[in-house]
Amino acid sequence: MDYFEPKTVSEALSLLDQHGDQAEVIAGGTDVMVDIKYSDEPGCLVNIKRIPDLNAIRESNGGVHIGPLATIHELEESDLVRERLPLLWQAAHQFASLQIRNTATIGGNICRASPSGETLAPLLVLEAQAEVTFSDGARTEPFGAFFQGPGQTSLGSRGLLTGISVPFPAAGSHAVYLKHAVRGPMDIAMVGVAVMATANGDKTALDDVRIGLGAVAPTPVRAPKTEALVSGKALDAALVKEAGASAASESSPITDQRSSGEYRGWIVDALTRRGLEQCWQALTGKEVA
Amino acid sequence: MGLEIKLTVNGNTHTAELEPSTALVDFLRDTLGYKGVKLCCNTGECGACTIIMDGKPVNSCVVLGADAAGADLVTVEGIADGDELHPVQQAFIDTGAVQCGYCTPGFIVSLKALLDRTKSPTAEDVEEAISGNICRCTGYTKIFDAVDLAAKRMS
Amino acid sequence: MAKAEYTVLGTDMPRKGGVERVVGKGVYGIDLNLPDALSGGVLRSEHAHAKIVNIDTSEAKAIPGVRAVVTAADAPDVRYGRSYIDRYILAKDKVRYMGDPVAAVAADSQALVKEALGKIKVTYEPLPVVVDPEETMKESAPTIHEDMPLPKNLPEGVQVKNVCGYAAVNIGDAEAAMAEADVVVDEVYETKMIHPQYLEPRIAAARPEEDGRITVWANAQAPFPVRTEVASLTGLPLNSVRVISTGIGGGFGGKGSGVTSSAGLEPICALLALTAKQPVMIVMDKAEETISTTIRSGCKIWIKTGAKKDGTLVARQGKVVYDAGGYSGFGNQAGGRCTQMVGGWYRLPNIHMDGFTVYTNKQVCGPVRGPGGPQATFAMESHMDSLAAELGMDPIEFRLKNVPEKGDGIVGVPKLRDSSLAETLNTAKEKIGWGKVKLGKNQGIGFATGAWIEGAGPGGGAVVKMNEDGSATVHIGKVDYGTAAPFGIPMIVAEVLGISTDDVTVLNVDTDASPWDAGTVGSRSMLVSGNAVKLAAEDARDQILRMAAGQLEASPEDLEIVDRQIQVKGAPSRSVSLASVCNAGHNEIGDVIGRGYFDSKASQADERERGSSQPFTTHAALVEVDADTGNVKILKYVAVHDVGFVVHPKAVEGQIEGAAAMSLGQALCEQVVHDSDGRTLNPTFVDYLMPTINMLPRIEAVTVSGYPGAGPYGTKGAGEIGSVPPMACIANAIYNATGVRVRRLPLSPENVLRALREAGK
Numbered sequence A: 001m002d003y004f005e006p007k008t009v010s011e012a013l014s015l016l017d018q019h020g021d022q023a024e025v026i027a028g029g030t031d032v033m034v035d036i037k038y039s040d041e042p043g044c045l046v047n048i049k050r051i052p053d054l055n056a057i058r059e060s061n062g063g064v065h066i067g068p069l070a071t072i073h074e075l076e077e078s079d080l081v082r083e084r085l086p087l088l089w090q091a092a093h094q095f096a097s098l099q100i101r102n103t104a105t106i107g108g109n110i111c112r113a114s115p116s117g118e119t120l121a122p123l124l125v126l127e128a129q130a131e132v133t134f135s136d137g138a139r140t141e142p143f144g145a146f147f148q149g150p151g152q153t154s155l156g157s158r159g160l161l162t163g164i165s166v167p168f169p170a171a172g173s174h175a176v177y178l179k180h181a182v183r184g185p186m187d188i189a190m191v192g193v194a195v196m197a198t199a200n201g202d203k204t205a206l207d208d209v210r211i212g213l214g215a216v217a218p219t220p221v222r223a224p225k226t227e228a229l230v231s232g233k234a235l236d237a238a239l240v241k242e243a244g245a246s247a248a249s250e251s252s253p254i255t256d257q258r259s260s261g262e263y264r265g266w267i268v269d270a271l272t273r274r275g276l277e278q279c280w281q282a283l284t285g286k287e288v289a
Numbered sequence B: 001m002g003l004e005i006k007l008t009v010n011g012n013t014h015t016a017e018l019e020p021s022t023a024l025v026d027f028l029r030d031t032l033g034y035k036g037v038k039l040c041c042n043t044g045e046c047g048a049c050t051i052i053m054d055g056k057p058v059n060s061c062v063v064l065g066a067d068a069a070g071a072d073l074v075t076v077e078g079i080a081d082g083d084e085l086h087p088v089q090q091a092f093i094d095t096g097a098v099q100c101g102y103c104t105p106g107f108i109v110s111l112k113a114l115l116d117r118t119k120s121p122t123a124e125d126v127e128e129a130i131s132g133n134i135c136r137c138t139g140y141t142k143i144f145d146a147v148d149l150a151a152k153r154m155s
Numbered sequence C: 001m002a003k004a005e006y007t008v009l010g011t012d013m014p015r016k017g018g019v020e021r022v023v024g025k026g027v028y029g030i031d032l033n034l035p036d037a038l039s040g041g042v043l044r045s046e047h048a049h050a051k052i053v054n055i056d057t058s059e060a061k062a063i064p065g066v067r068a069v070v071t072a073a074d075a076p077d078v079r080y081g082r083s084y085i086d087r088y089i090l091a092k093d094k095v096r097y098m099g100d101p102v103a104a105v106a107a108d109s110q111a112l113v114k115e116a117l118g119k120i121k122v123t124y125e126p127l128p129v130v131v132d133p134e135e136t137m138k139e140s141a142p143t144i145h146e147d148m149p150l151p152k153n154l155p156e157g158v159q160v161k162n163v164c165g166y167a168a169v170n171i172g173d174a175e176a177a178m179a180e181a182d183v184v185v186d187e188v189y190e191t192k193m194i195h196p197q198y199l200e201p202r203i204a205a206a207r208p209e210e211d212g213r214i215t216v217w218a219n220a221q222a223p224f225p226v227r228t229e230v231a232s233l234t235g236l237p238l239n240s241v242r243v244i245s246t247g248i249g250g251g252f253g254g255k256g257s258g259v260t261s262s263a264g265l266e267p268i269c270a271l272l273a274l275t276a277k278q279p280v281m282i283v284m285d286k287a288e289e290t291i292s293t294t295i296r297s298g299c300k301i302w303i304k305t306g307a308k309k310d311g312t313l314v315a316r317q318g319k320v321v322y323d324a325g326g327y328s329g330f331g332n333q334a335g336g337r338c339t340q341m342v343g344g345w346y347r348l349p350n351i352h353m354d355g356f357t358v359y360t361n362k363q364v365c366g367p368v369r370g371p372g373g374p375q376a377t378f379a380m381e382s383h384m385d386s387l388a389a390e391l392g393m394d395p396i397e398f399r400l401k402n403v404p405e406k407g408d409g410i411v412g413v414p415k416l417r418d419s420s421l422a423e424t425l426n427t428a429k430e431k432i433g434w435g436k437v438k439l440g441k442n443q444g445i446g447f448a449t450g451a452w453i454e455g456a457g458p459g460g461g462a463v464v465k466m467n468e469d470g471s472a473t474v475h476i477g478k479v480d481y482g483t484a485a486p487f488g489i490p491m492i493v494a495e496v497l498g499i500s501t502d503d504v505t506v507l508n509v510d511t512d513a514s515p516w517d518a519g520t521v522g523s524r525s526m527l528v529s530g531n532a533v534k535l536a537a538e539d540a541r542d543q544i545l546r547m548a549a550g551q552l553e554a555s556p557e558d559l560e561i562v563d564r565q566i567q568v569k570g571a572p573s574r575s576v577s578l579a580s581v582c583n584a585g586h587n588e589i590g591d592v593i594g595r596g597y598f599d600s601k602a603s604q605a606d607e608r609e610r611g612s613s614q615p616f617t618t619h620a621a622l623v624e625v626d627a628d629t630g631n632v633k634i635l636k637y638v639a640v641h642d643v644g645f646v647v648h649p650k651a652v653e654g655q656i657e658g659a660a661a662m663s664l665g666q667a668l669c670e671q672v673v674h675d676s677d678g679r680t681l682n683p684t685f686v687d688y689l690m691p692t693i694n695m696l697p698r699i700e701a702v703t704v705s706g707y708p709g710a711g712p713y714g715t716k717g718a719g720e721i722g723s724v725p726p727m728a729c730i731a732n733a734i735y736n737a738t739g740v741r742v743r744r745l746p747l748s749p750e751n752v753l754r755a756l757r758e759a760g761k
């Protein structure tokens, strides 16, 4: 196996160009190391961890710029993330064990593009942008376009994720990330649901409701019909119930060793309801009637 | 063989060669002889291979060996002060938290890292620090006891 | 039941070998450093059921650095097994589960092993696969072992196939009595396969010696059975095989049944070493283990019980179908035990049970922690709650009404000399706060009792050899994986000899030197080796006192050893040091070597005569069910046990807590999942979910005063019984919380929510 430790992004990109499908990028390695052991070894490993400054977390242009090499624990430790991006913070906080959080990077989580990836549904809900770089240039794109299928992203085999920009959510918004698993953070999520909303001026209705669903479709997805159903309305028990069912119908979960598709649908329903109720309560100070 | 790396383990400097695809746990055990780093699941799930890397606990089975170049590592072998056991080590013995003992190095390292961060950990801190360490023998009760005892003795 | 009259017993002395373990010394099998050892590896079947048409090893053998490639053709035409001798060292003609070993390689490096394994070409002819234990009994099912007969004791007229064990319970006339019952409850329960998942992977190492012998290192719980099987499968005479046990990182019976438990790893390793004429070491990968080594089987249980209106049990009928897997393994024994235990441990005058152990195309059954017991108890004790509900009785009162008393018989025990079941029930009720704690929404309390009736087993010996400084070296046949060997055994020796446990060394098992033993299995460590070691230490002490008597001019009976001094009772100033007597012994009787033997037959006869005292238990749980997701959170868990005399309180509690945790894992989330082709879908720990510390409460182990058992000083086995009640206990708590009975494990969020929805909740 060939092995490289490029010191710059452009050096890394030319290695990817040179080695094509044979090359595998490695960041924290928590996914790649398991692949090396249990699947086939890649022909060549491009370790990007020695590229400086790719792990920055800083405020930039009305939002937060996150370098792909920032570890999950660095996100958790960052006051900027905790205070301004609580949705992402909650996802980081429920992400695996401390040992893994100290190793796994957000870039790896994104580029792995597993539908259950903890940070993905929150990034969709936060309407973050991916900064993707190829040897012929860089572009930004919304994550909705970036994720193309399980393990498939718009990077193909020659691109690098070089940054994530997350706009600050609207002032006064509230967000919750709910992970469903038997052993809490220790498991890969059976379902993850991210809900974010604001309240209207007199706190009688929710505005700009956003719902992201993880592990229930080939990519993480938003639930636009459900978002439209509840946005601009006051939440009551009937509407919450309708919203849960609607979100479930917007998911297309599969059956695997972790759970059946049918069950995942029930959980999308339950967690969407729970997420909406929690947002309503936080934003209006009232229980859902 | 490909790569030559230099690193510090428990204060000792090592220079050694490794295959680039080698996991850190295998490098530590097989090349450098740190057998206290235990190998179990090999997928980052059990914590038996936990070491402290540049101050942070990590699972050495999912860390690329090459990433240890220039790093400062602490393994379970480096936690006692000569013959003087670290309070966590002593507490594991005193509370009966060591049954087969195979998980013990991982727990000790995770807890040492915790107690380096804070002298008076809360229940949540403890849960967070060792939820990634599986023990199949004790059902964890005696491990909770050991943590309590160590924290008490250290404060 | 700790007594003040002892100096060492009843204290919490530090574990022997504790320091080595907390500082990370390489004491385990996996740490073995065998100079010049080749790496070994095993090629495993990728079909759950197939004919082997051809194995072509030529390409693998041609790789430089590959030193041995072996298949069944390279070994004697001999099979191994327990009740059915149905398995070759490497699969021959046929594979019967995915993971069945087919060939093995030894080479200069692990990378070469991997490469060579990839180059072995096996031509299979796939056969229909059967994974369901009920399906496999039907006429239409494929035949898994063509040349294995049905059990001889099968009742006449029963039309079945693929059955490799049958057990029955027949007490009174269950059918007639059932007709007299006021209330009858009839249910079906199902449990799934779990893997013991001890943390240290299986290893084997073998070194051919100059003199034609072979040394085998194994992290096995039963080194002597391993020796027997290595000898027979490689064709070596028994005395040419030496098995040395390494330190062991957990076993739970999974490393227990000779070479069966490791899918033949030790003889395969020996065969490679003999072929390569070089030492070989194999370390299994955990994922490889999940698919190939022995497991706790799944089973299906039909149970029907009749009771009088006042709650008196009158009759039980039932059936067990127990999954042995691709080979019989420990299936017959575990299935038989399961069948008995579904009969229960209450006063029940009429019982009829049929138990079938069956072959399927899955991993093989081993004696995993309480083999058959947790499964049986999930059904039996859930069923007791269903009966209580049907009768409108309090579950504790209903059980108390039926507990056996002194003089009663229960299934497997003709006569009890006492019974602590009621005491454990009452203590558990109190500790959990039944009727006292205010339960929140969807919270509930559940109870389940348990018993663990040690079956008959062989005896075992011990040797206590005194050193000239008064210290003692102990040989037993039990291995150290954190149970009696490093805790209770040295304490007994220290107590008898008046020395400190620091002066006692318990050696690892070496079949060349240690007394024979059937294995560290079945809660028998204290019973067998504890008794034997006590006798051996007493024998040594008697020899010492006889010698000292001359010097002190007293009779041996008037002497005692206190703190390494031999003194005249009541006149401690008349004393000599233990060391001087042991040393002087070299000129009188030679070494002081005490010998002891636990006579299992005599002990059983005595228990029959006097009645036996059983280690009863009751567990209690407080849970909260999330009715939206099905998640079950255990808020409090109490395990009340009568384990007789407690030699080392923390060690005993630790056994109980650990055993309970393992079954709580099975209750809530653990299972090996197969698809219909027999493929294991969750071989790694990523999806094989064992309890982590964040999902368990602090399990509270409580020992009641109880009654003395058959072990030394009145101990009872404690290693397995803790695993018996938890699954039923949680199911009963869920029932109490929600009114819904889940009859199928695991009580995972999905299964619980499904049951809640089906019940319209």
Ligand SMILES: Cc1cc2nc3c(=O)[nH]c(=O)nc-3n(C[C@H](O)[C@H](O)[C@H](O)COP(=O)(O)OP(=O)(O)OC[C@H]3O[C@@H](n4cnc5c(N)ncnc54)[C@H](O)[C@@H]3O)c2cc1C
Binding pocket: A024, A025, A026, A027, A028, A029, A030, A031, A032, A033, A034, A048, A068, A094, A095, A096, A097, A100, A103, A104, A105, A106, A107, A108, A109, A110, A111, A112, A116, A117, A118, A119, A155, A159, A160, A161, A162, A185, A186, A187, A188, A189, B043, B044, B045, B062
């Ligand atoms: C024990 C364990 C528990 C886990 N639990 C969770 C969990 O709870 N939630 C969860 O979401 N995930 C979990 N994971 C999965 C994994 O940790 C995450 O996906 C992690 O974020 C991956 O990051 P990494 O840096 O380790 O990635 P790596 O393994 O280094 O890389 C992952 C993938 O991304 C590619 N890649 C990485 N960085 C870039 C880049 N900048 N540009 C282009 N491609 C790149 C790599 O080529 C590879 O394909 C778990 C893994 C383990 C081993």
Ligand code: FES
Binding pocket: B038, B039, B040, B041, B042, B043, B044, B045, B046, B047, B048, B049, B050, B059, B060, B061, B062
């Ligand atoms: S061996 Fe590394 S976490 Fe299990």
Ligand code: FES
Binding pocket: B097, B098, B099, B100, B101, B102, B103, B104, B134, B135, B136, B137, B138, C199, C249, C250, C482
């Ligand atoms: S003591 Fe054996 S796994 Fe923890």
